[in-house]
Amino acid sequence: MSDLNDEARSLFDAARAGYEPNEGDGKRVLRGVLLRAGIVVGVTSATRAGAAAGAPLASGAASSGGLALKAALWLAIGASVGIGGYAISRVPSGSVNVMAASTQAHAGSTSTSRPSAPARVAPGAAEVAPANVEDAATEHSQGSRPNTSPVSRAPGKGSPSSRASSASFNADRGGSAHAIGADTSGVAAFPLDAPSGPAGASGADASSLALSVEARALAEVQRDLKEGKNAEALRLVEAQRQQFAHGELQPERDAAKIVALCAVGRVADARAAARAFLANSPRSPFAARIRASCAGQ
């Protein structure tokens, strides 16, 4: 895919980490959610006091079994959210078990409150009408959201945790050694039998048609990688390099090739390919993943 020019790339690079939440954001939003959802209704003052002290609700809610579980939920989330931004060591060891119980109880209470489970939400559908959001906030109007006034949120503050957070998400989607190849479950979404002729691409210009053909070919490589057919993927991607010598998806092919080389154990070749790739496109969106692969280690 044709890349951004250097100036645009620099702007994205400069801004990327500036969107990360800081340590307090996760806690503040969670507190607001729990209050608006009614989970901590009745202990609002305790919540505020506890949150301010960094030990929310733990003691104040202990008198009620259900409430104590919710408090434990709050405590555990508060301690773990932010991914690196919280001192986990402050959480008493016993709270781990409490959290587990809380989690289970929470799920249980949800299921019992829905005796006849409604049709489950299809992935990606997420039909969330704005009214739904408003409805969820019946106890707290938009204008009275708790503690969401913009405090001094320094962009990039807590940078290490920000990066860790990003890394965590990458890990969540398999963004490590073989991320590009191993985490290509989206390949299933490739319509390999999509319309390929002019009739199927009516209205599309020749360039779009060429891109479509190239994308389908790349999808075959990614499918093979996903299925563990690494040698076949490597053969395909090398053939496609010739077939699409002037194609737009060369960076994607190069990245897939590096993954395939790693997967078949050709580490030296992977490293050579990675060096060439990074020399040409040091700030490519794939660069971080390539550096994290066998080729970058």
Added chain:
Amino acid sequence: MISPLAAADAAGDAPAGIGTVPSFAELYQQHFAFVWRTLWRLGVWQASVADAAQDVFLVIHRRHADLLGNDVARSWVYGIVVRVARDYRRGQLRKGLPGGLDPDEVSDPQATNAVQQLEQHRAVVTLNRLLDTLDDEKREVLVLVELEQMTVPEIAELLRTNANTLYTRLRAARQDFARALARHRATERKQP
């Protein structure tokens, strides 16, 4: 250091596998940072990101029992984020207030890296203004590729969209963005 949630998972006490329904706590832990930055990147004003994130997680809290399983949670969460972000953007358009650099939100000037943080924040403001010139679909794919650094197949899964369509959309988004940046630089040069 192991987190309480991770410890619970390790003990087999918490449902976290593929096909299981994650708890709200798990969803919050796994997705908060992604929700926050994506709302902002999709055009929610910085001052409203916390409110919008609350809205997202309120919906998640109400509906997470309807989720099909942990393996589709990210796609499900992203769908909610997109809806909420669009709702906020519509509200912002009605308000007609400019989104921009708020001096009160700039980092502590006494911080040793304050200059770097200010530059980063300026880059965010400039980038958001340029992204504002794109339509929603182009903005989404450009943000996911260039900022979230996802691959097109991943995005295809996330959006449940044809990857070929996304490649075409990404190309157009990059072209539109380059034009917007060129206009922005030309305007800067005209200013004293």
